[in-house]
Amino acid sequence: MTPEMIQSWSIALIGGVLIGAAAVWLMAAQGRIMGVSGILAGLLPPKPAAGGDRGWRITFALGLIGGPLIVQAVTGAPAIGAPVVSLPLLVVAGLLVGFGTVIGSGCTSGHGVCGLSRLSPRSLVATGTFMATGALTVLVMRHLI
Incomplete structure (x- = not known):
């Protein structure tokens, strides 16, 4: 394996562990399944989530946008490719x-x-x-x- 392959495996492994940990946390803390479409659908009409259910959904959506921007700020790599x-x-x-x-x-x-x-x-x-x-x-x- 080349150093580049090892680095990409490391990044993929870290990403996978973080996704798994987030899914477990959301199930344990909120009793919810971490499906992006369902989370985002709860923010949109015709059935927007009410009250306390809305806050964690907004935080999740902001994390989807903010995560790559944080990685870009830390590593200098483009957040999104062309x-x-x-x-x-x-x-x-x-x-x-x-x-x-x-x-x-x-x-x-x-x-x-x-x-x-x-x-x-x-x-x-x-x-x-x-x-x-x-x-x-x-x-x-x-x-x-």
Whole structure:
């Protein structure tokens, strides 16, 4: 392994541990599953979260934005890389992901991180579907188009 590979493994490992720890903390402290789509949906109409449930959701959303900015400030690395696709394709992809979270009753973080750790059969099927669809999309976009 090259030093660069070791460093990227270290960063990925730290990130994974932090995500896992945050998921456990949220379940233990709030009794909630750490699925980003559900957390953010609780901030938006038609069913915004009430009172005390709103505060931790706002804090979570701010952390999603602030985390990369803190890493950039500490390391000097760009917080977000330049998109490798056009803006219209990026918008369509985002809308499709949002639609998928509605019909899939959750997002990759909720099913993949939290659902699998709870041995949820629905999350196992959902995560398998996410992974298969992602692999198929890469095959089509990189090798067939």
